[in-house]
Amino acid sequence: MAGESGGESNRTNAFVVSARKRTMQKVAKKAGESLLFTVASFVAVIVLFIFYFVARDAVPFFQIRGFTEFFTSSNWYPADDPGEFGALAIIYGSLMVTLGSALIAVPMGVAAAICLSDILPFSIRQYAKPIIEMLAAIPSVAFGFFALVVLAPLLQNNGGPMLMWAWWILVSPFMLLAVIVLSDLLTTKIIEPKRRQQLHIFLLILFSFLSIFLLFKVGTVLYGIQILTGTNALNVSIILSFMALPTIVSVSEDALQAVGRDIREGSYALGATRAETILKTVLPAGSSGILAAVILGIMRALGETMVVWMASGNSSQIPEPWFNYLQSIRTLTATIAGDMGEADQVTGSARFHVLFAMGLLLLVISFISNLISERIVVRQRKILSGQ
Amino acid sequence: MNIGTRKILDRSFTAVGIGSIVVMAIALMIVVVPIITNGIGAVFFTGTVEHRKMLFSEFKRGDSENLSSEVASSNRYRAKVYGMLTGFEAELETMAPEKKAEYQAKYSEVRAALQALLGPLPGDPEPMLTRFKYGQTRWEKAEEKLHDLLYESKWDNSNPEVMAKEYFVSRAIGFQGTSLVKLFPYVKDNFEEILLPEFTFYWGFITDSSVDSHFFGGIWPEIQGTFFLAIGAMLFAFPLGVVAAVYFTEYARPGFLNSMLRSANSTLAGVPSIVFGMFGLAFFINTLKVSESKSVIAGALTLAIMILPTIIRAAEEAILAVPKTYREASLSLGSTKWNTIATVILPAALPGIITGGIISLGRAAGETAPIIFTAAVSVGSAIGLADVLTSPTPALSWNIYNLASEHEAAAQIRHVQYGMVLALVSIVLMLNLSAIVLRARISKKLKG
Numbered sequence: 042m043a044g045e046s047g048g049e050s051n052r053t054n055a056f057v058v059s060a061r062k063r064t065m066q067k068v069a070k071k072a073g074e075s076l077l078f079t080v081a082s083f084v085a086v087i088v089l090f091i092f093y094f095v096a097r098d099a100v101p102f103f104q105i106r107g108f109t110e111f112f113t114s115s116n117w118y119p120a121d122d123p124g125e126f127g128a129l130a131i132i133y134g135s136l137m138v139t140l141g142s143a144l145i146a147v148p149m150g151v152a153a154a155i156c157l158s159d160i161l162p163f164s165i166r167q168y169a170k171p172i173i174e175m176l177a178a179i180p181s182v183a184f185g186f187f188a189l190v191v192l193a194p195l196l197q198n199n200g201g202p203m204l205m206w207a208w209w210i211l212v213s214p215f216m217l218l219a220v221i222v223l224s225d226l227l228t229t230k231i232i233e234p235k236r237r238q239q240l241h242i243f244l245l246i247l248f249s250f251l252s253i254f255l256l257f258k259v260g261t262v263l264y265g266i267q268i269l270t271g272t273n274a275l276n277v278s279i280i281l282s283f284m285a286l287p288t289i290v291s292v293s294e295d296a297l298q299a300v301g302r303d304i305r306e307g308s309y310a311l312g313a314t315r316a317e318t319i320l321k322t323v324l325p326a327g328s329s330g331i332l333a334a335v336i337l338g339i340m341r342a343l344g345e346t347m348v349v350w351m352a353s354g355n356s357s358q359i360p361e362p363w364f365n366y367l368q369s370i371r372t373l374t375a376t377i378a379g380d381m382g383e384a385d386q387v388t389g390s391a392r393f394h395v396l397f398a399m400g401l402l403l404l405v406i407s408f409i410s411n412l413i414s415e416r417i418v419v420r421q422r423k424i425l426s427g428q
Numbered sequence: 429m430n431i432g433t434r435k436i437l438d439r440s441f442t443a444v445g446i447g448s449i450v451v452m453a454i455a456l457m458i459v460v461v462p463i464i465t466n467g468i469g470a471v472f473f474t475g476t477v478e479h480r481k482m483l484f485s486e487f488k489r490g491d492s493e494n495l496s497s498e499v500a501s502s503n504r505y506r507a508k509v510y511g512m513l514t515g516f517e518a519e520l521e522t523m524a525p526e527k528k529a530e531y532q533a534k535y536s537e538v539r540a541a542l543q544a545l546l547g548p549l550p551g552d553p554e555p556m557l558t559r560f561k562y563g564q565t566r567w568e569k570a571e572e573k574l575h576d577l578l579y580e581s582k583w584d585n586s587n588p589e590v591m592a593k594e595y596f597v598s599r600a601i602g603f604q605g606t607s608l609v610k611l612f613p614y615v616k617d618n619f620e621e622i623l624l625p626e627f628t629f630y631w632g633f634i635t636d637s638s639v640d641s642h643f644f645g646g647i648w649p650e651i652q653g654t655f656f657l658a659i660g661a662m663l664f665a666f667p668l669g670v671v672a673a674v675y676f677t678e679y680a681r682p683g684f685l686n687s688m689l690r691s692a693n694s695t696l697a698g699v700p701s702i703v704f705g706m707f708g709l710a711f712f713i714n715t716l717k718v719s720e721s722k723s724v725i726a727g728a729l730t731l732a733i734m735i736l737p738t739i740i741r742a743a744e745e746a747i748l749a750v751p752k753t754y755r756e757a758s759l760s761l762g763s764t765k766w767n768t769i770a771t772v773i774l775p776a777a778l779p780g781i782i783t784g785g786i787i788s789l790g791r792a793a794g795e796t797a798p799i800i801f802t803a804a805v806s807v808g809s810a811i812g813l814a815d816v817l818t819s820p821t822p823a824l825s826w827n828i829y830n831l832a833s834e835h836e837a838a839a840q841i842r843h844v845q846y847g848m849v850l851a852l853v854s855i856v857l858m859l860n861l862s863a864i865v866l867r868a869r870i871s872k873k874l875k876g
Contacts, residue, residue: 066764070764070765070766073766074679077671077672077674077675077679078675078679080668080671080672080675081671081672081675081676081680081689082689083668083672084672084689084692084693084696084736084737084740085688085689085692087692087696087733087736088692088695088696090707090711091696091699091703091704091707094707094710094711094715095703095706095707095710097710098706098710148448149448149451149452150448152444152445152447152448153445153448153449153452155445156442156445156446156448156449157449160442160445160446161446161449169449169453171864172449172452172453172456173452174860174864175456175857175860176452176455176456178787178790178791178794178856178857178860179456179459179460179794179853179856179857180793180794180795180796180825180852180853180856181701181794181795181796181797182794182796182825182826182828182829182849182852183459183463183794183828183849183852183853184459185828185829185832186463186828186829186832186845186849187459187462187463189832189833190832190842190845191462214440214443218436218437218440221433221436222433222437225430225433229430267590283452283455283459286452290452314434314435314437314438315438315441315442316437316438316441316442317434317438319441320441337698340698340700343700344698344699344700344701344702344703345700345701346700346701346702346796346797347796347797347825347829350829350833351829351832351833374700374702374797377702377705377706378702378705378797378800381706381709381800381801382800382801396706397706397710400702400703400706403700403702403703404699404700404703407695407698407699407700407703408695408698410698411694411695411697411698412691412695415691415694
């Protein structure tokens with residue numbers, strides 16, 4: 042370039058670059074690029090550091106105490122001398138509240154995601170999205186405070202009636218639906234119209250009575266339940282499900298949006314209703330993305346600290362019977378948060394290192410589930426773009 | 429299936445979807461509304477003369493003439509109460525020993541209730557803790573204490589099948605036939621004259637330090653600590669995150685290394701917050717020794733690591749949203765790639781990047797778990813900017829936990845806790861709302 046424009050160098054100054062300057066620029070470009078790369082790889086370095094430093098303090102625990110006690114015993118007496126470090130009940134508590142919150146958050150979250158992606162018109166969706174973002178933005182300690190100060194006394198004082206009302210409000214619409222669908226399904230085989238109608242009405246009445254009986258029977262049982270403590274697994278599960286919902290909704294909405302219009306239109310063209318289209322074509326096509334959303338939401342519940350620390354009751358026990366959500370439990374995160382203050386004075390003791398062992402367990406679980414959900418998303422994107 | 433049934437199913441499917449969004453909105457309401465209504469009560473409430481006394485002697489605030497006339501008029505009514513007490517004490521001396529012992533126990537309960545209501549009684553030694561130097565400063569608390577004075581709480585254990593029930597017995601019945609029986613109706617009838625309730629706007633709740641572990645005073649040290657931590661975290665994470673996002677969007681070539689870096693980013697986003705706290709303790713404090721023990725800088729660094737993936741993702745999205753034509757126009761004018769990025773792409777993406785930054789700032793302000801082991805203390809005064817490197821700080825998120833779960837009188841300072849939660853939630857929601865508004869404006873602008 043310098044040779045070509047030599048004659049009129051004054052006018053085209055901006056484009057004339059000497060050979061030396063060019064190499065300088067090249068070097069600068071390489072240097073800049075590698076600097077950018079260094080900063081970007083900082084993230085990977087941090088991840089490695091987190092694994093290293095948590096594992097460094099976790100390994101001594103397993104060297105001192107071995108694996109068996111930690112994973113199989115539920116005697117948690119770290120302050121005793123000699124201490125006992127059985128974390129089974131604590132791990133169980135973590136899994137219990139995670140499962141509980143998933144049971145509430147997954148159906149609601151997927152339904153809300155479907156609603157946002159397929160049902161609501163754009164104008165309403167604009168207002169619904171900020172609601173979900175606000176729910177995600179509320180600090181965990183505010184949720185924890187709500188669980189401890191508002192929800193726990195409510196559950197403790199009016200637990201039975203609240204359970205009964207929740208049962209009636211949540212279940213009766215589905216019961217009604219089940220009655221209608223069941224009586225219809227059972228009569229489709231009969232060809233003679235008059236007999237079919239008679240049988241249909243008979244079944245409707247029969248099932249209605251059955252379902253009302255069931256509603257009242259279970260309702261009265263729930264009404265009689267006395268909740269001894271408001272800080273229990275149910276309380277925590279409800280609040281954690283609020284916290285997992287935004288993640289589940291937004292990630293599964295992305296997955297549903299990624300399923301193309303053509304699939305939906307094909308289904309409509311075959312005469313399917315919207316519900317059938319979504320349930321039979323859109324959901325199966327987006328199922329892996331929804332699975333990824335569920336995994337991410339569950340991880341949020343498993344890794345949450347403040348809510349469980351404040352409102353789970355913090356008693357290291359496996360509830361009696363094992364599915365009793367109305368008893369206090371203790372989780373991994375709450376144990377780390379609560380015991381570190383007493384343990385970090387005596388660095389080197391098993392009491393300090395057991396907390397890092399718990400942290401390592403959480404870290405490994407979150408790492409694996411992240412990898413899985415990432416793989417799922419990548420694969421779904423490949424499949425959908427390949428079609 | 430019937431066409432009718434299919435239609436019903438379709439409609440109810442829609443209803444379930446809309447219902448779950450409505451439930452989410454209701455959940456948001458149920459959580460936020462009590463926080464707002466009770467939190468406002470920390471600043472706007474009906475204060476008694478005790479509150480104005482406290483403000484004057486602890487913070488040198490208020491009109492001393494006005495206050496002394498109020499105290500004088502309140503004392504006129506209190507003097508009669510104190511007179512009844514001395515009268516009953518004299519009567520006690522004349523009683524038979526067993527009767528005296530019985531009344532003595534009841535009388536000391538009455539005295540304790542009066543102390544809680546009105547502050548130290550004449551003849552009491554000067555209390556050590558500030559919380560006992562004043563009576564009830566808030567009217568609704570004073571009414572609770574009045575109830576404690578008038579009625580004795582008892583527990584009904586007669587039916588072992590159900591939980592014990594609380595019931596109340598009037599204390600006046602216990603003192604039937606003595607001179608003290610007149611005290612109860614007197615206090616009840618002259619309650620307003622004794623405590624002089626008045627609507628109070630206590631703006632000091634935001635700007636004052638706390639007195640006697642949050643019994644009186646405000647939450648300024650916590651607010652300041654939260655700002656230090658969140659802004660400190662942004663100072664580290666924002667530049668790093670934007671630079672990393674530039675690399676990912678402009679320079680990274682697809683390949684093994686790049687996918688590794690991306691995996692690392694999403695792994696970091698998924699790490700439980702408490703693990704960040706452990707890492708901060710093990711790395712920044714125990715290994716790097718950025719400070720002797722907990723400090724603002726260690727907390728800010730830990731929070732910075734936590735919000736880094738969010739910032740990177742938001743910045744990447746903002747950069748990718750810049751229309752391709754901008755880039756092509758700039759390159760066709762002969763500017764270098766770096767020039768294009770610095771002068772065209774980043775300015776165009778800046779509002780989007782800032783939106784991501786604001787959301788991350790809110791997250792850093794609201795997180796508790798990472799700062800438990802690295803930065804937060806429960807009691808402390810506001811620290812200066814120079815102490816950031818060495819000293820820990822109280823912070824809203826941590827102190828909410830501490831006051832609600834570990835404070836020795838958590839139930840008595842609910843209004844302070846609610847006030848703190850409201851302060852934190854409004855900081856975070858305000859940041860998020862501004863981010864939402866900003867984003868709406870950007871998307872309008874990019875559409876043209």
